[in-house]
Amino acid sequence: MTTTTDPAPVPDLAALQRRAAARAAERAGGTDRLRGHIVCEGLVRIFKTEGVEVFALQGLELSVDRGELLAIVGASGSGKSTLLNILSGLDTPTAGVARVAGQDLLGMSARDRLNYRRRVVGFVWQQTGRNLLPYLTALENVELPMRLAGRRRGRLARDRARELLDLVGVGYCADRRPAQLSGGEQQRCAVAVAVANDPEVLFADEPTGELDESTAAEVFGALRTINAELGVTVVVVTHDHAVADQVRRTVAIRDGRTASEVRRTARTASDGSTETVSEEYAVLDRSGRMQLPAAFVDALSLRDRVRLNLEPDHVEVRPGQEASGE
Numbered sequence: 001m002t003t004t005t006d007p008a009p010v011p012d013l014a015a016l017q018r019r020a021a022a023r024a025a026e027r028a029g030g031t032d033r034l035r036g037h038i039v040c041e042g043l044v045r046i047f048k049t050e051g052v053e054v055f056a057l058q059g060l061e062l063s064v065d066r067g068e069l070l071a072i073v074g075a076s077g078s079g080k081s082t083l084l085n086i087l088s089g090l091d092t093p094t095a096g097v098a099r100v101a102g103q104d105l106l107g108m109s110a111r112d113r114l115n116y117r118r119r120v121v122g123f124v125w126q127q128t129g130r131n132l133l134p135y136l137t138a139l140e141n142v143e144l145p146m147r148l149a150g151r152r153r154g155r156l157a158r159d160r161a162r163e164l165l166d167l168v169g170v171g172y173c174a175d176r177r178p179a180q181l182s183g184g185e186q187q188r189c190a191v192a193v194a195v196a197n198d199p200e201v202l203f204a205d206e207p208t209g210e211l212d213e214s215t216a217a218e219v220f221g222a223l224r225t226i227n228a229e230l231g232v233t234v235v236v237v238t239h240d241h242a243v244a245d246q247v248r249r250t251v252a253i254r255d256g257r258t259a260s261e262v263r264r265t266a267r268t269a270s271d272g273s274t275e276t277v278s279e280e281y282a283v284l285d286r287s288g289r290m291q292l293p294a295a296f297v298d299a300l301s302l303r304d305r306v307r308l309n310l311e312p313d314h315v316e317v318r319p320g321q322e323a324s325g326e
């Protein structure tokens, strides 16, 4: 439904669900796989502090399909937050390509960036206090971004806010302030706030980091619902294995690069039950560079250089020291 004052048609929940179905159909056709809803190519971010340069991202490659639910993992300092800050429009990369929903994040004007942050992407941060305003009720918190963007007002905003709180399972919290909610309830409200303006992509930085296991599962369930019901592409940075194990693809970042990824597929076992098969891949960039898993490097004490042999169906990597020892 649209009011005469609204500049653009505002979809209701049913329309968003239809849009999600259309996106799923488009995905099945494979066009998005080629384009990528989120694309990073050779992404570099250098921080300069007191004359010292820190390479937080060193040529990171990433492609995420429209409607995907992706987890990003990595040790502390590997560059996860730097990546998320860039993708959510809070920070600008030093070099490379970063494109989200067709928008080039390097060439954006300040005005485009504001619009991008209000309408194209939503975020949920680890610190619950960063997601919700303490003096507003849950319902008012969800309404606020709609009012700020001028997208929905009055009754329309209120009804939509209630729908979203219901969708993430915290409709009963509508009239409470954040201090009257548990950590998990606050984060589920934060998910509703983040999707209030129908973003294309939702970024969540450690959204379950401060929660116990069962509460974390509820918050992750809310992200999953948003992904499945509304077709929003969701990227979650997490240390939580329970979260990382539940998504189809987990990308691991090491030293500012995408090092490896785990893909999970469902398979029917011989007894008819469904089992999940996980396969780990190293990520190869456009120049043919890849990182060997740290465990492989340690197991064979690989260092400095390795020997490569091309075999008919694989590439062999052997310690380079053998040659000097001969």
Ligand SMILES: Nc1ncnc2c1ncn2[C@@H]1O[C@H](COP(=O)(O)OP(=O)(O)OP(=O)(O)O)[C@@H](O)[C@H]1O
Pocket (backbone or CB within 6 Å): 047, 048, 049, 054, 055, 056, 074, 075, 076, 077, 078, 079, 080, 081, 082, 083
């Ligand atoms: N504003 C900044 N100024 C200088 N260095 C920074 C800045 N932000 C990040 N870094 C450095 O960049 C690297 C990557 O940091 P980042 O916060 O992205 O890692 P992370 O994987 O998110 O870590 P954590 O899991 O601990 O949050 C680190 O070496 C960090 O010290």
